[in-house]
Amino acid sequence: MNPRYDVAIIGAGPGGTTTASYLAQAGARVLLLDKAEFPRDKTCGDALSPNALRILGDLGLLAELKNFGFRLNGVRLVAPDGSDLVAAIPQKPGLADHLYIAPRFQLDNLLLQHAIASGAEFKPAFRVTDVQVEKRQVSIVGKNRNSASQFSARVAVIAVGASISLLERVGLTSTPPKFALAARAYYDDLPRLDDLLEIRFDGVPLPGYGWIFPTSATSANVGAGFMKKSPNLPSTARAVLDQFLSHHPIKEKLSTGQRAGPIKSYPLRMDFATAQTFGERIVLVGEAAGLVNPFTGEGIDYAMESGQIAAGVLTRQLESGDFSLSTLRIYDKKLRARFHSLFVWTMRMRNLYMNEWLLTPLIRAANRERTVEKTILEVLLAYRNAIQALAPNTIFHVLRNWA
Ligand SMILES: Cc1cc2nc3c(=O)[nH]c(=O)nc-3n(C[C@H](O)[C@H](O)[C@H](O)COP(=O)(O)OP(=O)(O)OC[C@H]3O[C@@H](n4cnc5c(N)ncnc54)[C@H](O)[C@@H]3O)c2cc1C
Structure with a gap:
């Protein structure tokens, strides 16, 4: 018997709902499950980067975002000694020159309603406890309030955020992440x-x-x-x-x-650099794949973009019917091509600069040197690889401002 759904998505945060919208729009039968009733709160800083705005724009949600989001046009960085840098959001072709702060209570519900309107079926208050991989399908096992229940699908997307119990259950985290x-x-x-x-x-x-x-x-x-x-x-x-x-x-x-x-x-x-991103008939999206920027702690745009990438890969696999590990590895390859070096270098940048000795001269140097300001802002927004912040020219300006 064929499974009832093509894709079961576990977790209706930005990662799960973005995956659901794109897959449903491509014609897939999508089941979206979340342990919470919506609208629900998610503990967050609520900041949306220009890249998150790009994907929200692609989904056609910017006009609605403006009803509850608050637009910010610049950044203020305050050093450990209290000195500060105020700067505009740098321009990048195809991206907004501003940010939005959008409380997750509203943002996540907007994304969920869009996934439902795109054709995904949503079941709230369903806590998934296991994903059992069988020959031709996956069985999603869980509890709806107190009653046990299960669904079958051809493939599962796990988008459960920072909660790792389900990943441990299905064997997709080897060592507990930091x-x-x-x-x-x-x-x-x-x-x-x-x-x-x-x-x-x-x-x-x-x-x-x-x-x-x-x-x-x-x-x-x-x-x-x-x-x-x-x-x-x-x-x-x-x-x-x-x-x-x-x-x-x-x-x-x-x-x-x-x-x-x-x-x-x-x-x-924040451990994407070493995290697993797929298993047999399973892909991991968003923070479940460790996709949170190690310097800024920003994860919404990474969750949405990985959802967009996963939907593209899975749409092709639903057509071909090939869910072998070697074809699912295509998803990992695409994610690594986009994010791996960025995560490795951002982690190194955090390790070098995020201390009281170097942050103050870094912010002082950014105030005095336009190139350093541009580098820092573009690295924080992930427009440039953090390797630039570790380039000799930047380090030279930081050391000059040490005294
Ligand atoms: C204090 C704080 C501040 C932050 N500030 C920012 C910020 O300003 N900007 C930014 O971009 N990022 C920020 N982040 C990171 C951001 O919140 C996350 O990276 C982002 O929400 C990840 O999206 P996601 O879809 O992967 O997971 P989530 O948004 O965490 O969604 C996961 C969903 O899965 C559901 N779920 C979990 N387990 C199960 C289960 N077993 N069965 C069914 N459902 C399940 C949950 O109920 C939840 O709805 C912050 C994080 C924290 C903690």
């Missing part, structure tokens, strides 16, 4: 904010950063994230956020504000 930890809260009634994405390296343990991402002229998503690299560092993201919030400039900035809702924390996986 997670970064981050926490955020929303604030209302703030004094008028600039239209800038504010990333701060003061008041937090490094490697890590705190942020103030405006969701309107008087409200913001405020958070902090870090890599726990030494036992002396705080053990929770909540403790790091508390430290950031009590840091003098932040305390002052938020003093008239009201916290709206609880502080929430969640891990991030």
Whole structure:
């Protein structure tokens, strides 16, 4: 008997819903499952890069995004010593010269409704506990509230974000990845904010950063994230956020504000360089493949772009009926061609620069040298490989600004 669905997608975050939209638009029978009821919140900084806007534009969702998203036209980087760099978003052909902050409660629901309108069938409150690979299909086993249930499909896409229990179950993580930890809260009634994405390296343990991402002229998503690299560092993201919030400039900035809702924390996986991305009749999309930028912690655009790539590969495989490991490897090859070097060098850049000795001279050098400013911003936006930030010319300017 033929399976009822062509593709079962587990997880309806940006990775899963983008994959679902493109596959359903190409005519595939798509089942999309999520353990949550929607709309649902996702702990995030809510920042959408120009590349995320490009894919949202391709899906035809920019007009709706503008109904709830807040446009930012530049970036403010604050060094550990409190000095700062304010810069416009650099121009890149085909990409917007601005960012959006879009609360995930609304963004993820917009993407989900688009996947459903494209033809995907959505089942909420379905927690997948296993994916069993059989000769001609996969069986997706799980629980809908308390009742056990299962579905069959020709191939599965796992897009479960940073949660690794299902990946462990199906044997697609060999060693537990190292997670970064981050926490955020929303604030209302703030004094008028600039239209800038504010990333701060003061008041937090490094490697890590705190942020103030405006969701309107008087409200913001405020958070902090870090890599726990030494036992002396705080053990929770909540403790790091508390430290950031009590840091003098932040305390002052938020003093008239009201916290709206609880502080929430969640891990991030940034290990794409060594992560598995596929298995027999299974592909991994988004953060389930470790696709979160190791310097910025940004994962929405990577989730969407990997979903777009997966949908392209799977559409061809649905036509040919060939789901052998060697054909699924095409997906891994495409992902590696696009992201591997970027992740390896961004990780090296984080290891070199994200400390109190080099961040201050780096930001000072970017203020004085237009080429350094351009390099830093383009690397942060992943327009350029981070190898540029480690080039002798950049290091020369950083060392000149050390004193
Ligand atoms: C505090 C914080 C701040 C961040 N800030 C930013 C930012 O500003 N910009 C940015 O681009 N990125 C940011 N990120 C990263 C970003 O949130 C993620 O990388 C992104 O959400 C990954 O998308 P995804 O679709 O892969 O997974 P997710 O968005 O995590 O979606 C996974 C989905 O799978 C579902 N699921 C999980 N397990 C199961 C299961 N067993 N059965 C069924 N369903 C399941 C979940 O309910 C969820 O809906 C931040 C992350 C954190 C923690």
